[in-house]
Amino acid sequence: MSTVADPQPSQPVELDAPGSAPMVQAKVGWRGPIVYGVVSLISLVVFGLLTPGSDRTRFMVSSSRDLVDIAPFAVPSRLTAVLVSVLALGLTAWITRETLARRKVAVWVPVLFGFLVLVAFLVWVMAGNDNALPLTVLLTGALTLSVPLIFGSLAGLLCERSGIINIAIEGQLLAGAFLAVVVASLTGNPYTGLIAAPIAGAIVGLGLVLFAVRYRVDQIIVGVVLNVLVIGVTNYLFSTVLTQNPQSFNSPPRLPTLPIPFLSQIPVVGPVLFNHSLVVYLMYVAVAVLQVMVFRSRWGLRMRAVGEHPKAADTVGIPVNLTRIKNTVLGGAVAGLGGAALVAAGLAFTKELTAGRGYIALAAMILGRWSPKGALAAALLFGFADSLRQVLGNLGSPVPSQFLAMLPYLATIFAVAGLVGRVRAPAAEGIPYVK
């Protein structure tokens, strides 16, 4: 991806807000190199130099059904971590040079930087551990755990691009998960749950847009309150109907895994990407379709116009509120699908099953700057951190599990404050449109 040709003109671009003084620009420019520098120094000292030199870190990559078998391998911990950290420092130096020249840093730079620091961290955290780090398991878990987040952030994006703030992602996920469990249990067919979940999410979306457009209530308020309402209703139904008769209401079958022939047998990539249930493949399709549709189709252009400048959109004949209603209901349905993904493994419903994932999805959407591929990347980051916590929890690590659990949240704060800075939301977001 190049820095020059930005294919999406409406993508929020940093620092082009009218009226920001040059002094502010200079300060913002320096923040990046400082953050990168500090992080890579920490990586060098803590992950690299402080690791005992004799330790080795073991990795395991293959799974049983691969075409080619790759044996588990080990690397010297300190050397690897130092090397990778030095590379990160080098990247920092390059970023500093680019910043001094007032050039914008390309998207792949923070990604590469994050990857380097992550490798250093993994090498450090598994140093001297007799168990090998199962990379395939780690990455598969990351993808599976991020699927609900991805659907959630796509839902948020669909709503916010058309000017409706969707804080109710949490409620939409939860409603989707609830109905998916109940319907799949009643019918005994997991695919019926997959059909029912979007309906539940869409109903929550309809509630949101009813209050936001018809009654012009503040959208953040409606979102927060709808979350409470859905949590209350599902908790209540769980404590009554579902616990009275768990056999028929709360024992959903597992969504079957559909390995894609040949592709699923490629080492590492195969099991991680192509050996999943239908809902994961639906996620691939949703991200790809939305990435094209939002930025390259008439539908997407109209949606963004309504979200950025509803009056202008109305002037050229785009029905503003109708667009918002359609998008919010569609968004709710997408989030409902995320709820189905949450319970795709045949999980029984429990109280507050989503556990704040809707809010994480919201963060992923903002971190991904309101674009489907950005949301995908950010959600994968959160999913990876979650997966890492689970894997390391089983293998044992020097870091308490609570700190690993904090990682995605800390990363979000760092990203929102340090690297992303002033992200620009759709301009008309949260403002009811009155002719």
Add this chain to the structure above:
Amino acid sequence: MTDTLVAPSATPKHEDERRGVLQQMLDSSWLLIVTAVVLALVASSVLVAAADQDVQKTATYLFARPSDFFAALWESVYAAYSTLFRGAIFDYQATGLRRVRPITETMTASVPLIFAGLGLAVGFRSGLFNIGAQGQVLVGAAAATYVGIAFDAPAGVHVALACLAGIAAGAAWAGIAGILKARTGANEVIVTIMLNSIAFQLISYLLTTSLLRQGGTRPISPAVADTAQLPLLAGASFRLHAGFLLALLAAVGVWWLLERSTLGFRFRAVGANQRAARTAGIRVNLVFVLVMLVAGGLAGLGGAAQILGTDKQLQASSAGSIGFDAITVALLGRSTPLGTVLAALLFGALRAGSPLMQSSAGTPIDIVQVIQASIVLLIAAPPLVRRFSALHWVAGIAGSTKKKEAHA
């Protein structure tokens, strides 16, 4: 993300003239709130009845003997709400002092809600949507607990120190979001949501270390020293503690801050229109930080009062759902101090009454969340309340006929 929090009146001006005098009277906010509460209770009773097994049974022969169905319906709803009332306001089936115990429980339960709700109200009025009360309550509770178990001090001083520690911790925690917002423009909604989760993990971790843990395997702190506990207000048989008075004082303080002080004027100016405030020479970024400090301090004090007055021991779940309930409290109270106190009392009543409702009437506690959410949704949309309330409906007909007469 939002500039103002109060929803614009959804009724265009010209409709106002069309409606009758009676109906305009019914639009007064008090009646609206009462109607919304009643409507929310009615709406929730649908759930109560639907989950009742007698109702389900009689519904199967509804058309054969409808009276059975409606009797069971009434029975289930009445049982739920009467026990809720007995648990929250006045227990007419008990004897002696126990009869008034429920109302003191309500007041006790409302204490952290008042504090946290006030904090959020200050934020809302200043245009900051702080979802972080949960984390601020938790770190405030933890700091107060630490002072309560780790130090020795005379009675009055110790409790004051513990409360101050709670304020400081909550303010610092919220201050992170304020400073990040001011310095980097980081969206406070995201940062405070993240800080909630981080606070939960941090306190969970601290409860496994010697800093806060009791000694056993359970992640729970020892009870705070007697000297650090908030004094009881109504004798040993009631749990009502001085935190309630502190909360009322805090409400007065917030009223003074927002309505009478220069600082509060700046807060509100930023909330009303950031650009105008900046043009008028108000340092908006400084206001962001100050607002978050005040909000966090209040929420932290709420957490401290919960531990020092009610729970005595800290767990990772000590904050319960206080922080999120406080959001609805502040919204229901329309971000005014008096409104917040009253809303906190209402939600405190729901919290205090629900255990008895669950044990005697078999209605799960979770219905309280449904009631709370329905109330706030209805309050937020006055036209919706008007549409569903019979009183308003009658008034609407009366108004329109009068109008026709006038035309004729």
